[in-house]
Amino acid sequence: MIEKKIGNTPLRRCEHLSNKFSTNIYIKDESCNPGKSSKDRAAYFMLEEAIKGNKIQPGGTIVEASSGNTGISIALMAKELGCRAKIFVSKSCSEEKRALLEAYGASIEICDNSFGLHVFNSTQYQAQAYAANHENAYFTNQYYNSANIKAHYKTTGPEIWEQTNHQVTHVIAGVGTGGTISGIGRYLKEQKKNIKILGVEPTNSVYQTFLEHGKVENTGVVHDAIEGIGRTFIPGTFDVQAVDAIYQIDAESSKRAAQDYRADTDQLIGFSSAAVLAAVEQNLSHMNFKHDDHVVLYFPDHGDRYLQKLYNNNQQETTKAFDIL
Ligand SMILES: Cc1ncc(COP(=O)(O)O)c(C=O)c1O
Structure with a gap:
């Protein structure tokens, strides 16, 4: 594991x-x-809390806004949980990270920027909106999730x-x-x-x-x-x-x-x-x-x-x- x-x-x-x-x-x-970055720690703690709170079920989709590394960690863990990963990255995410996300089975959406939850074309807004509008989808929300610090x-x-x-x-x-x-x-x-x-x-x-x-x-x-x-x-x-x-x-x-x-x-x-x-x-x-x-x-x-x-x-x-x- x-x-x-x-x-x-x-x-x-x-x-x-x-x-x-x-x-x-x-x-x-x-x-x-294992996911080759520090973001494994935050991803694991956020997913552990979500599982404890019954917010993620097998077959569901884990959604995150990421410069790439958190997304890669989530994609890896989603597989083990029997879930899909949907990652919103900004257009400046490196080619290498985009390729890794796809290789790990994540579906990626490219947004203009990552200016926060209140900017329509940002990764955070788009991720939150996607999770709100899809059944069995959960937004880990690393920018406001205390499990990120806790990790x-x-x-x-x-x-x-x-x-x-x-x-x-x-x-x-x-x-x-x-x-x-x-x-x-x-x-x-x-x-x-x-x-x-x-x-x-x-x-x-x-x-x-x-x-x-x-x-x-x-x-x-x-x-x-x-x-x-x-x-x-x-x-x-x-x-x-x-x-x-x-x-x-x-x-x-x-x-x-x-x-x-x-x-x-x-x-x-x-x-x-x-x-x-x-x-x-x-x-x-x-x-x-x-x-x-x-x-x-x-x-x-x-x-x-x-x-x-x-x-x-x-x-x-x-x-x-x-x-x-
Ligand atoms: C390469 C890299 N450096 C630094 C950071 C910053 O870490 P934190 O989000 O915990 O401030 C991140 C976060 O995604 C990252 O991917």
Whole structure:
């Protein structure tokens, strides 16, 4: 059964980055989950709660709005449950993820954007409307489902705490729904209040403003496209109490960080992992690591989901303002 294999992903010390940033750097490698991303955790917890509440029956359809990874996890689990998966992705979802969704048997709908439940042509609105209008269909709704945070509170947070022998000082993670950073942050701050929980989002995403000012102005400016992270609205699954700071990074710097990392280590990393790396590089003096700190970089998936976007140098730049996740 898939749930037995979810989580307990490796935490590896990275010598290259430890030398580069003059501290102890570890990578939490979430590509080691069965669906090859961190989103297995949230998908499993959301489906488990739905099953307990009799909201999903065999033969039914599980519906989600996803930048791809949650959809892939749900598609895998739907099969085991004897259900179908219907996944609404935005048009900027990578070719690799679309192909995987279809290979895992999901039916996909491509929407213009993912601007939230109140925008007609967004993934979230379309997913919610589909579930509301079809018998035996259930919308897992990762942006407002507390099981999303709970997954990381119950699993990822404790894993990081144990794997660092309680020495972790910083966790740095990309913010999409906010479930990952909120769950990890909530758990780790209960263990030790001064552990720094730092989020990363694309330039012009709204989390930084919300964290600093408690509200979001609608400026009409849309953030850079980095798959999996960044929002135009604040979802229910972002817990401001669990996060110390949010850093912004642009898509081009993230892409460069992925390519530099490949040149230095021969490893391919995902787009949002590269964003975390680029944010650390650009804000090193602000983050002010000490030599004996233990810094965990959260890598939600693998570079093989972004071969075209990150590692094909012939590819024209595709990140446009409206073209987000
Ligand atoms: C590649 C990637 N990175 C980061 C995230 C953000 O995680 P969260 O939604 O828990 O904030 C996601 C979420 O889908 C993702 O797919």
